[in-house]
Amino acid sequence: MKYKGMKVVGLTGGIGSGKSTIANMFSKLGVPVYIADDEAKKIMNEDETVKNEISKLLGEESYIEGKLNRPFVATAVFNKKSLLTALNSIVHPAVKLHFDNWKHKQKAPYVIKEVAILFENGGHKQYDYTILVTAPKEIRIQRVLQRDHITREQILARMNNQWEDSKKVPLANYVLKNDKLEDIWLQVNKIHNILML
Structure with a gap:
């Protein structure tokens, strides 16, 4: 509770x-303590819905053998504010949902x-x-x-x-x-x- x-x-x-x-x-x-950046990395590597949406947004090169191709993604969104905003609109709601679920399990x-x-x-x-x-x-x-x-x-x-x-x-x-x-x-x-x- x-x-x-x-x-x-x-x-x-x-x-x-x-x-x-x-x-x-x-x-x-x-x-x-919930470290949002660490959890976001896990979600981008493990959540199939998020992975599919990132691949649709940035292309199949976003993942190599099922793991996020971080250098490719960083380069793709660097200096492209619209792409960064679109990426955040995929990742941030997933992190918020994950945090809410985590929070409800805590007793403090x-x-x-x-x-x-x-x-x-x-x-x-x-x-x-x-x-x-x-x-x-x-x-x-x-x-x-x-x-x-x-x-x-x-x-x-x-x-x-x-x-x-x-x-x-x-x-x-x-x-x-x-x-x-x-x-x-x-x-x-x-x-x-x-x-x-």
Whole structure:
């Protein structure tokens, strides 16, 4: 049975902000956490209806031996906003349905859904609360350089597709400053205690 009055909390942050680290901290506190990007990848690889629709939209090259051809799909939608919008209109409803089913199986005062884009598309209005993870731009760039082994220019191009933190902060219920790891636990615990009430 679903917890009475369960709250749904959206967790987001720009590339390199450390939102996955924060999601993991909430998970260690016993909070059910749903990572939307990971689930979207699974759905694009496993849901036959979604696979058929993506193949119709982008062509049969979208899949190789039943698995999503990620480089092909990324290239196909890169700089083609109409194709990206069409792809999102296939994947996002499937992820939303999957999340709703997952949420109803949880027994907790609140659950967290970690998403890359939240405020940019007005998605924050669907949540009871939102948490924004921020970090100084240079720290974020260094984190992504170490993690993804891509160029500084590629990172900056991705950053340019997301809003600046200054635009997102006024829309968030809670802001986690993730620049010094030693006090991040204090911030996470403080928010957790409030959300548990």
